[in-house]
Amino acid sequence: MEVIALVKHDCETCATLAPALEAAAIAGAPVRMVSQSNEAETRAFAERVGLTTVPELDEGLALSERLDPEAVPAVVLLDGDEEQDRVEGLHRARLEALFAAAGATLPRDGLPEIKPGCTSITQEPEVAARLAAKRARAAGRIRARELDLGALEDPFEALHQRGLTDGLPVVPPTPERVVALLEHTRRDPQDLVGVVPPYGGEATVEKVAINAVMAGCAGPELPIVLAAVEAACREAFALHGLIATTHPAGPLVIVSGPYADEAGMNARGNALGQGNRANSTIGRALQLVARNVGGGRPGVEDRAAHGQPGKVGAAFAERLEDSPFDGLAQDRGVPADETGITLVAAEAPRLLLDQLAREPEGLCASLATALESIAHPKQRLAWDGLVVLGPEHGRIFREAGWDRARVRDRLFALTTSPAGDIVRGAGGSPEGVEERFVSDPDMPVAKFAAPDRILLAYAGGDAGLFSMVYGSWAAGEIGSAPQSASVEPWR
């Protein structure tokens, strides 16, 4: 039988009990007083409370972690490794019984009958995080190589210098932060999420979490980031080409469903802009995975002629509570009761203003002008379109009872032009369809390969008769096809 008594230097209940514990030990009780504090603090504590010997230290808090008390003093009776009894705080009668069970006596002189203990150092957030990280490493949950930044290095500068950022400061991915973030998924940190182009780096849940920490994710965004990485690594999304192309498109994450709100995303005013942590960090985390795990660096593998601001990271949520349609991800196969993402290879968005639109037919005619201009008004069949309807435009379709299919069909019809208008040289511009393909200048030629190549989403603030229109990168089988995925498997 052995009695372990955990104490810490700044606990007054420990100070009250410590002399009695030492007296019991001198009288032959099998008791070890073990301090959670550091050596200097423990020495000062011993002097202050009048101990003749300095209590031993709990190196690395190993014993505290194993016994895992909520409060100290924590007096634990052990038979070998087996715990027989425990008293946390000072409860004289229970401590006397514990010592009696160990065949010893606790001197009761001056001890109060009862005095609550203090929080164990292992419960303090910083220490708890450090211990959790240590446990995760020991259990093999965390396997990433550790990089030591020197005492004289500024971590933010060091991360830039090592080529691990997108040009903005990143949050240093300490083991503590990564392990805390991993609490937001049930998935094993070593599960493979995807193989990331261009160099085929393996994105495990752990590697995604490291990059999500760097991007600034608070935590609940992680399942959305994981779903986005999985979707981005599918062959049909063609991330390799999207990284390597001279075109400005980058991945855009659209989140549809209730988890968007739980993750803190914004679907309303300024949804496509700055100011919301989840929106800002989800797309950024995906881009950091592409850079760090995939190895695609701007100006090296990424050959974009201009790029665009959304390549720092682009994500927004759909405003489903008053949408004229179901969610975009749900329309594309994610079950109605699940939250889903849709990943699109998108240009920067542009505004389509129609402040006079009051009925769906006219609004479609206006939206078609923006869709037709994607890449070039005379370019055909190679591009997808994405319209993010603002609420004041969406209301026009909702009140008229137009569903997604009807809007899409109408936009498809209105983006059809006579071949003579889109032939090379027409209107003075050299771009367009080759003349040998135009036998009849009146023959209608569609802008898009099919109506469902026009994606419709719904987001934005209450006021403003605006919608936002995105062009795609080279689309469909010859390029990048939008990908939808449920977030549920990653929660």
Add this chain to the structure above:
Amino acid sequence: MNDGLVILDPTAERDEATGRPLAAALPAGTGARIALLDIRKPRGDVFLDEIERLLRERGHEVQRTAKPTFTKPAPADLRREIAEHCDAVIEALAD
């Protein structure tokens, strides 16, 4: 006293991610077998026709190949075929 900071490596921890070694240069002279890979961009064939003419003038063998689409990496079978039959490959980027 600041003890420094430990962070976790966000990369795939592969050397390839920071660059691959260059292949050895072809020996000087004639007779190399060179693949010309059309990535299927408009007018890539015009560029490759000219390269083919110049290579043949210098006494090299030329094999014309093409990717199915410029947006995706060359399929593994095509890469293997080029590696087996040719000493070098020239990829055409054009627009």
